[in-house]
Amino acid sequence: MATRTPRIYDVARSARVSIATVSRVANGTARVYERTEARVRRAMERLGYRPHALARGLATRRSHTLGLLITDILDPYFAEIVRGAQERAESAGYVVLLGDASVHTSAEDLLVKRLLERRVDGLIVASSRTTDAYAAQLASEDIPVVCINGPLGQFAHAVQIDHRKGARLAVEHLASLGHTRIAHITGAVGVPTRQERLAGYRAALKDLGLSYDPSLVIAGVTSIADSHDAVAGLLGLAAAPTAIFAFNDRWAIGAYAAVRDAGLRIPADVSVVGFDDLEMDEWVQPALTSVRQPRREMGRIAADVLLAVLAGESASELVVVEPSLVIRGSTGTRRAHADRH
Numbered sequence: 001m002a003t004r005t006p007r008i009y010d011v012a013r014s015a016r017v018s019i020a021t022v023s024r025v026a027n028g029t030a031r032v033y034e035r036t037e038a039r040v041r042r043a044m045e046r047l048g049y050r051p052h053a054l055a056r057g058l059a060t061r062r063s064h065t066l067g068l069l070i071t072d073i074l075d076p077y078f079a080e081i082v083r084g085a086q087e088r089a090e091s092a093g094y095v096v097l098l099g100d101a102s103v104h105t106s107a108e109d110l111l112v113k114r115l116l117e118r119r120v121d122g123l124i125v126a127s128s129r130t131t132d133a134y135a136a137q138l139a140s141e142d143i144p145v146v147c148i149n150g151p152l153g154q155f156a157h158a159v160q161i162d163h164r165k166g167a168r169l170a171v172e173h174l175a176s177l178g179h180t181r182i183a184h185i186t187g188a189v190g191v192p193t194r195q196e197r198l199a200g201y202r203a204a205l206k207d208l209g210l211s212y213d214p215s216l217v218i219a220g221v222t223s224i225a226d227s228h229d230a231v232a233g234l235l236g237l238a239a240a241p242t243a244i245f246a247f248n249d250r251w252a253i254g255a256y257a258a259v260r261d262a263g264l265r266i267p268a269d270v271s272v273v274g275f276d277d278l279e280m281d282e283w284v285q286p287a288l289t290s291v292r293q294p295r296r297e298m299g300r301i302a303a304d305v306l307l308a309v310l311a312g313e314s315a316s317e318l319v320v321v322e323p324s325l326v327i328r329g330s331t332g333t334r335r336a337h338a339d340r341h
Helices: 008-015 019-027 034-047 053-060 077-091 108-117 132-140 163-176 192-207 224-235 249-261 295-310
Strands: 065-070 095-100 122-126 145-148 157-161 182-185 243-246 271-276 289-292 318-321 324-326
Touching: 008 019, 008 034, 019 034, 065 077, 077 095, 077 122, 077 295, 122 295, 145 295, 157 163, 157 295, 163 182, 163 192, 163 243, 163 271, 163 289, 163 324, 182 192, 182 224, 182 249, 224 243, 224 249, 243 249, 249 271, 295 318
Parallel strands: 065 095, 065 122, 122 145, 145 157, 157 318, 182 243, 243 271, 271 289
Antiparallel strands: 289 324
16 A cells, blocks of 8 residues: 655654744745744655645745756757756755756747746756847846856856966967967857857957967857868968867867868877867867866856845855866877978
8 A cells, every 4th residue: 555645644644843933944934943943844754745846835925946957958068058057056955947948940039938938937048049139138127147257247147267367278278289280260259158258368469478369369150060171271271270278178089180181280289178078078089288277166066046036145246167188198298390391
């Protein structure tokens, strides 16, 4: 015979309190004496009682659900962000409702609207497509929002990697290996992180006494195929680059294919550095040197900030996370390139 699921009155009877007192403890809707609350919680644990989520939401006027908006669920960049946010949310009794902008052909603000219709208590935006228009729309909805790697100033709270420092780490590493012709494959036009990393790349070149050559910067790359074609063009230059800094690890993989198609080797002929430090970096050949974004930690931080706002606590308006460089086999000294030209 199946064991009956414990009910609220079972807890009340076991703890020798009223049903109303159990409800106050379970939902956190009113203060209860510490000794009484401890007795109720012991009874709940002993009986295996779990408060009904819908009932708790009605009592607190909260859904205990956080919305998480991402650009593309197939992009491995987002996986660790989602995991980190879920870990923090679930530990606080919240669930995460994921919104994938890639499956919507209409404007992204429609996806935001659908998340809001499901009464999410707060929203984490980890999307590169944020616009001022729907940032203003969210502000009018009176819902707390935390943005990850979006345009600064759009939302009250943001978590950012230091993109300029990350680009600097990549360029300095390549320069330390003797490279002076360092190309940069940028992201899509309009993506805020693109400009930040490009600015870091240019500043690093200047500080290192290396000249900026616009012919070595390819803008508007939106796919691995785009990156392949861009690098193929760079390798055909009379003064081809000996090193490539890619906007992200996916574009770096496109660079790998172009280098090999040109009959060249990594890093013997061309060194490559990516950005993100995805899990796949250790499994490509050679393993990819990359600027590490602690994406799981960024997801956790974003959830922590959002939960603090929901609790009425003070929360940081901007959290800047430090990048680091993970050196692997895709970068080598320029000595190997001496006979190319």
